[in-house]
Amino acid sequence: MSGWTIRTAARSDEPTIVKLEALAFGCASWGEKAVADGLNAPKVSALLIFPSGEKAAIGFAFWRSLGEDAEILSIGVTPRARRRGAARELLSHIIERARETGMRRLFLxxxxxxxxxxxxxxxxxxxxxxxxxxxxxxxxxxxxxxxxL
Ligand SMILES: CC(C)(COP(=O)(O)OP(=O)(O)OC[C@H]1O[C@@H](n2cnc3c(N)ncnc32)[C@H](O)[C@@H]1OP(=O)(O)O)[C@@H](O)C(=O)NCCC(=O)NCCS
Incomplete structure (x- = not known):
């Protein structure tokens, strides 16, 4: 059984992603407006990752599809939850979805x-x-x- 749960983020998750993004990126953070823009942009998907059975997300990713190409825009995990495989799980999820929907290449x-x-x-x-x-x-x-892919 996987130790992670991943779900697509909704607009109502904006405050959660803003917090996670600030924690993950520190002074290189996109900031609140860019996170909101990312959540509202066409063809952009946002994901949240949780340790299975827990309510608090510990990481996120933004990616978008452009024809046969897909692009990872941002991926971050809170410092306390690092080196437990969360980012790898998010990446695998994106790679799988991109393959399933006929994408040929993934850029970052x-x-x-x-x-x-x-x-x-x-x-x-x-x-x-x-x-x-x-x-x-x-x-x-x-x-x-x-x-x-
Ligand atoms: C980069 C980042 C997303 C990795 O998240 P994570 O959940 O800790 O990564 P994982 O646990 O899935 O790591 C998988 C593998 O990647 C490699 N890896 C990840 N972080 C590493 C580090 N700091 N140093 C060396 N190798 C690392 C390792 O091989 C690791 O496997 P291992 O732990 O069994 O050795 C996280 O450190 C982060 O949020 N950093 C700040 C934001 C950022 O830089 N995002 C990427 C922008 S392009």
Whole structure:
């Protein structure tokens, strides 16, 4: 039995996602307005993950579909719940849904210095396909990664 429950987030989950996003990303957080925009954007799905049987979500993800391509926009787990497989579970869920709905490729961007996230994506077989110099507010470079579905 899986130790996680994942469900699609509703607009009423906005305050929960705002809190989770701030906890996960700290000073690199999108902030309240961007979270609300993400929840309302067409073709964007938001997910929440819970330890099975518990009521409080510990992580979230935003992803969107664009024709045959899908893109992960954000994924975060609260610091206290890390290294228990939640992000991997969210990723697997997205990969499965994208495959089921006929998507061919899954893309994402990740800070080149974000070793934890990079390790996670490599584990799921994402490959680096490009680099965006000074992509982030703090001047950090982004790697563009792709998984062929
Ligand atoms: C990156 C993040 C989402 C990972 O969430 P998580 O739930 O802790 O990840 P998982 O437990 O599913 O990790 C699965 C595997 O990925 C790798 N991994 C994850 N975090 C890692 C870290 N900090 N250092 C090294 N490897 C890491 C490991 O191989 C891990 O397996 P293991 O724990 O058995 O060694 C989480 O650290 C986070 O929210 N960070 C801040 C927000 C962020 O950077 N999001 C990604 C933006 S692109």
């Amino acid at each position: 961007e990740v800070d080149k210095a974000n070793c934890g996230a990079l390790a996670l994506y490599r584990l799921e077989n994402f490959e680096k396909i490009g680099e965006r110099r000074r992509y982030y507010k703090n001047g950090g470079d982004a790697l563009v990664m792709r998984l062929d």
